Amino acid sequence: MNIINQYTKGLLLAVAAISTISLTSCKDEPDKFESTDGKPTIKYIRSMSSEIQKWDDDPSTLYTNGLLVTSANPGSSLAIIGENLRSIYEIWFNDKRASLNQSTLTDNALFVTVPAGVPTEVSDKIYFITTSKDTVTYDFKVIISAPVINSIPNEYAAAGTTQTLKGNYFIDDPNVPLTILFPGENGTLIPAKITAIAEDFTSVDIIVPDGAVAGPIQATSVYGTSKSSFWYKDTRGMLFDFDTPNGISDVILDMHAWNGHNSYAADETSISGKYWQFGNGTKTISGKADEGWPDEDWCSFAYWPGNWENPETFKEYPRLYDLVDMSDWSNMTMKFEMCIPESNPWKGGAMQIVFVGTDRTTYGGGGVDAYGNTIHVQTNDYLNDPAVPRALYRPWTVTGSYDTGGEWITVSLPLSATFVYSYDGSLCGTPLSKDSFASLWMAIYGGGIEGEDSELIIKIDNIRLVPNK
Numbered sequence: 001m002n003i004i005n006q007y008t009k010g011l012l013l014a015v016a017a018i019s020t021i022s023l024t025s026c027k028d029e030p031d032k033f034e035s036t037d038g039k040p041t042i043k044y045i046r047s048m049s050s051e052i053q054k055w056d057d058d059p060s061t062l063y064t065n066g067l068l069v070t071s072a073n074p075g076s077s078l079a080i081i082g083e084n085l086r087s088i089y090e091i092w093f094n095d096k097r098a099s100l101n102q103s104t105l106t107d108n109a110l111f112v113t114v115p116a117g118v119p120t121e122v123s124d125k126i127y128f129i130t131t132s133k134d135t136v137t138y139d140f141k142v143i144i145s146a147p148v149i150n151s152i153p154n155e156y157a158a159a160g161t162t163q164t165l166k167g168n169y170f171i172d173d174p175n176v177p178l179t180i181l182f183p184g185e186n187g188t189l190i191p192a193k194i195t196a197i198a199e200d201f202t203s204v205d206i207i208v209p210d211g212a213v214a215g216p217i218q219a220t221s222v223y224g225t226s227k228s229s230f231w232y233k234d235t236r237g238m239l240f241d242f243d244t245p246n247g248i249s250d251v252i253l254d255m256h257a258w259n260g261h262n263s264y265a266a267d268e269t270s271i272s273g274k275y276w277q278f279g280n281g282t283k284t285i286s287g288k289a290d291e292g293w294p295d296e297d298w299c300s301f302a303y304w305p306g307n308w309e310n311p312e313t314f315k316e317y318p319r320l321y322d323l324v325d326m327s328d329w330s331n332m333t334m335k336f337e338m339c340i341p342e343s344n345p346w347k348g349g350a351m352q353i354v355f356v357g358t359d360r361t362t363y364g365g366g367g368v369d370a371y372g373n374t375i376h377v378q379t380n381d382y383l384n385d386p387a388v389p390r391a392l393y394r395p396w397t398v399t400g401s402y403d404t405g406g407e408w409i410t411v412s413l414p415l416s417a418t419f420v421y422s423y424d425g426s427l428c429g430t431p432l433s434k435d436s437f438a439s440l441w442m443a444i445y446g447g448g449i450e451g452e453d454s455e456l457i458i459k460i461d462n463i464r465l466v467p468n469k
Helices: 002-027 250-254
Strands: 041-047 077-083 088-093 096-098 109-113 125-130 135-139 148-151 162-168 179-183 189-191 193-197 203-207 215-221 224-232 238-240 275-278 300-303 332-339 350-356 365-368 374-377 391-393 408-414 439-445 458-467
Touching: 041 135, 088 109, 148 215, 148 224, 162 215, 275 300, 391 408, 439 458
Parallel strands: none
Antiparallel strands: 041 077, 077 109, 088 096, 088 125, 125 135, 148 162, 162 203, 179 189, 179 215, 193 203, 215 224, 238 458, 275 458, 300 439, 332 408, 332 458, 350 391, 350 439, 365 374
């Protein structure tokens, strides 16, 4: 404990010294830095990296803020404590040079970020080169992660198509080649052909292999093995694939509400059987920021649970949370595949996506259900209620026009981060809850950002709610 306290005291003094130097330099000699002769002595290294963790962090990320460390990931911030540190002119981690900020350098403290990138030659040392070209080494390991697969453009990509996996550390070592493996039947793994690897190792182009089935994608390099947090052809949490009932009557393919057009089809553009379509390519859809109501016939999809039972049991048309466990909804993501032809781009209007509970709508006459809960008569009056949270998906706002070139892509909307808006684009002060996920309504209109009218076509399929990890 005394040693740690001594270390902490030393670091605090170093930070204070830096503050003093900064104040003095601002007043007197802002550009002056005086190096010293001799060699530095390194006593210890303390991590200064943030403890904030994200669900898509690299699996090997070290959360060591404030701890003494002998290893770190690229991009980590370090405080190096020692003596005569102003004699240092260059710092190298393995064969990667770090940026040296002389304005924060004192005799006893040096702040540095571990260089990004993968070393070509690994020595597990830091090299401190002095102004007199002497070199002092210090044992320190830069931890390179196993490959990290963060995303694939289309989670339902067909076999034989080329996809670009995004992530990091896709390193192809001559002695241990990079491999990408898709799940196969009976727990087997099927190798994908690798056609290109980015120079910075952040992406790899592959051809989806024949025989791949639902499951995570695996990557292996000289630094280890990892699996994607997402699943290829994910069927977990499937609500609507427009082909199978998934526990809901086939009538769901004709929707189960009194708004919306029965616009599902299967053709040569299908990703997997039938899909739902917003717009028909000839009807103009408003792009006004304050459009007050959607075109329910051509740009709306809705599902309400219930079927006029008295009391309502939701057995034939269940609540969506009867199909998917939403108790940990804040750590889940809504996903679906989407295709927009280049000929009919999206130029205005938000895709408003709304989940509400049975207290706001059902497909029935209201009253009390078989479980003692007060339920609402069928209605859509909640759509423009500012207290009802929703996602506003508006990819066209980046360039003013958006299409997928007729290709299918996967859209991911983390529930806790994106379902935070009111219908007019303002932030909603009411959060979702697990009971919100009884019904679903999606439509293109308004959203608070001015766009253009569109004769759009938006195809969607495989609406699902899945864990973030």
